[in-house]
Amino acid sequence: MRRALTIIGLALLVAFPLAAKHWDQLFYVSFASRVLIYALAASSLNLILGYGGMVGFGHAAFLGTGAYTVAILMTEGVSSAWVSWPLAVLISALFALAIGAVSLRTRGVYFIMITLAFAQMTYYLFISMRAYGGEDGLNLAQRSELGFGLDLASDLGFYYTVLAIVASSLYLMRRLLQARFGQVIQAIRQNETRMEAIGFPTYWYKLICFTIAGGAAGLSGALLANQSGFVSPNLLQWTQSGTLMVMVILGGVGYLWGGALGALVFLLLEEVLSGYTIHWQLGLGCVLLGVVLFARQGIAGMLAALAGQRSFERG
Amino acid sequence: MAEPLLRVERLQKHFGGVLATNRVDLSIAPGEIHALIGPNGAGKTTLIHQLSGALKPDAGSIFFEGRDVTRLSLHERVQLGMARSYQITSIFRGANVLHNLALAVLARRGSSVRFWQPLTQERSLFEEARTLAAEVGLSAREQVVAGTLAHGEQRQLEVGLTLATGARLLLLDEPLAGLGPEESRRVVALIAAFKGARTVLLVEHDMDAVFRLADAVSVLDSGRVIASGTPQSIRDNADVKRAYLGEDLPA
Numbered sequence: 001m002r003r004a005l006t007i008i009g010l011a012l013l014v015a016f017p018l019a020a021k022h023w024d025q026l027f028y029v030s031f032a033s034r035v036l037i038y039a040l041a042a043s044s045l046n047l048i049l050g051y052g053g054m055v056g057f058g059h060a061a062f063l064g065t066g067a068y069t070v071a072i073l074m075t076e077g078v079s080s081a082w083v084s085w086p087l088a089v090l091i092s093a094l095f096a097l098a099i100g101a102v103s104l105r106t107r108g109v110y111f112i113m114i115t116l117a118f119a120q121m122t123y124y125l126f127i128s129m130r131a132y133g134g135e136d137g138l139n140l141a142q143r144s145e146l147g148f149g150l151d152l153a154s155d156l157g158f159y160y161t162v163l164a165i166v167a168s169s170l171y172l173m174r175r176l177l178q179a180r181f182g183q184v185i186q187a188i189r190q191n192e193t194r195m196e197a198i199g200f201p202t203y204w205y206k207l208i209c210f211t212i213a214g215g216a217a218g219l220s221g222a223l224l225a226n227q228s229g230f231v232s233p234n235l236l237q238w239t240q241s242g243t244l245m246v247m248v249i250l251g252g253v254g255y256l257w258g259g260a261l262g263a264l265v266f267l268l269l270e271e272v273l274s275g276y277t278i279h280w281q282l283g284l285g286c287v288l289l290g291v292v293l294f295a296r297q298g299i300a301g302m303l304a305a306l307a308g309q310r311s312f313e314r315g
Numbered sequence: 316m317a318e319p320l321l322r323v324e325r326l327q328k329h330f331g332g333v334l335a336t337n338r339v340d341l342s343i344a345p346g347e348i349h350a351l352i353g354p355n356g357a358g359k360t361t362l363i364h365q366l367s368g369a370l371k372p373d374a375g376s377i378f379f380e381g382r383d384v385t386r387l388s389l390h391e392r393v394q395l396g397m398a399r400s401y402q403i404t405s406i407f408r409g410a411n412v413l414h415n416l417a418l419a420v421l422a423r424r425g426s427s428v429r430f431w432q433p434l435t436q437e438r439s440l441f442e443e444a445r446t447l448a449a450e451v452g453l454s455a456r457e458q459v460v461a462g463t464l465a466h467g468e469q470r471q472l473e474v475g476l477t478l479a480t481g482a483r484l485l486l487l488d489e490p491l492a493g494l495g496p497e498e499s500r501r502v503v504a505l506i507a508a509f510k511g512a513r514t515v516l517l518v519e520h521d522m523d524a525v526f527r528l529a530d531a532v533s534v535l536d537s538g539r540v541i542a543s544g545t546p547q548s549i550r551d552n553a554d555v556k557r558a559y560l561g562e563d564l565p566a
């Protein structure tokens with residue numbers, strides 16, 4: 001059942017650009033790429049927030065770091081995706097490792113605040129980097145180059161590349177969550193003291209999880225920079241962290257598809273509502289309110305309830 | 316006498332002006348069930364916290380198998396072979412019984428920084444969990460989500476998690492708390508079965524159980540050990556009778 005749904009969903013995503021092309025609506029291919037990229041970003045936040053119980057409020061810092069890595073390398077003449085994308089992942093992950101090493105010594109509201117503080121410091125760091133556009137941001141001269149005849153410059157080529165990366169990332173996340181590591185992380189969310197008391201060094205497991213999530217967010221940042229052809233400090237602002245968090249809550253905290261569904265609904269609402277009014281966030285707020293009040297488990301939770309399934313090992 | 320498994324020397328801890336642990340000396344021989352009793356507020360749980368590593372003592376030392384563990388953290392001590400249970404049940408409420416036990420087995424099966432093979436496919440892990448479930452009398456309840464177990468069963472699982480760590484020294488903090496007579500009998504039988512095979516420090520209020528199980532008893536009062544010895548010598552001790560003023564020790 002679950003597998004069948006996944007295959008159908010994937011088939012739809014593969015067919016989507018062909019349909020868009022048929023009806024001459026290529027704009028939506030670019031929009032869909034954006035949704036997929038945010039699906040990855042939100043899922044990486046869901047990994048720490050939903051599964052690890054770490055309410056990080058500075059996730060934009062890792063997304064922004066990944067985006068800037070690609071943009072800065074491009075400015076310096078490095079345009080190969082095979083260099084800049086892995087570097088974006090590596091640098092964001094190392095950055096998450098450093099921030100996590102300090103932040104994970106705190107709990108609860110202090111953790112929220114300290115991750116926010118680090119993210120804001122990063123935001124101002126990029127504003128102060130005049131060589132790379134400072135406050136105005138930085139244009140990418142072109143999209144990254146993939147070689148092998150794969151053309152990222154075309155919206156179709158880019159879409160399929162993004163789809164391949166995001167789909168395999170989500171698959172890896174699913175493997176990870178069911179393997180030892182993910183099970184330990186989820187048990188720590190349920191009862192951290194008990195995990196210590198049966199012999200797990202919980203701090204290190206949480207730090208590794210935080211680092212992985214940072215790397216994944218960095219990857220989404222690298223893709224986002226390519227998608228929009230532009231990076232700016234706004235990518236790292238705290239509102240961006242808030243956006244990712246709203247996506248996760250909308251979609252379903254601690255559900256595998258939570259991040260993806262949240263990103264889809266959020267960006268669709270933005271797209272549709274902003275056509276009517278610049279105050280589109282009012283509409284978004286109402287939807288969010290509805291979810292928080294009446295469907296705590298988000299969209300994925302509602303769907304799971306409809307299907308009569310419980311999410312894997314939820315407390 | 317052989318080298319004690321656990322040796323505590325002049326352990327001290329205060330909270331503000333209150334001396335919760337006052338120069339405590341304690342020695343537990345391998346294989347014995349050592350009961351720690353004392354009136355409410357005597358500092359029993361505070362002592363367990365320090366022995367397990369959840370609380371840092373202000374002064375004094377703790378030796379496990381001759382090794383100074385005073386500065387080690389909770390999980391480091393578990394890996395050496397001393398594990399605790401909790402007075403207030405602390406289990407993974409969202410997971411079933413088998414999964415609870417498998418997690419505790421996992422902790423001593425090397426690194427869990429593994430990202431690929433699903434945990435549920437690790438057969439040997441769950442086989443061992445099944446053996447443990449049988450040992451604590453939860454065989455029939457393996458697939459039940461822990462949070463929905465009856466209170467007594469949750470207490471059995473609590474002891475099971477501690478047991479599953481494979482620890483040689485079990486620090487059991489009031490395993491009988493809140494149990495009815497039938498449930499209580501089951502857990503007492505479980506602890507009695509440890510005799511000789513594992514070493515137990517048993518904090519307990521149920522005096523019947525204590526005198527049935529213990530090879531040695533230490534009495535804590537206002538953070539001090541006021542008596543330590545065989546169950547019979549404790550029963551006859553005048554200081555102990557004074558500390559338990561009004562409470563009759565069973566004959």
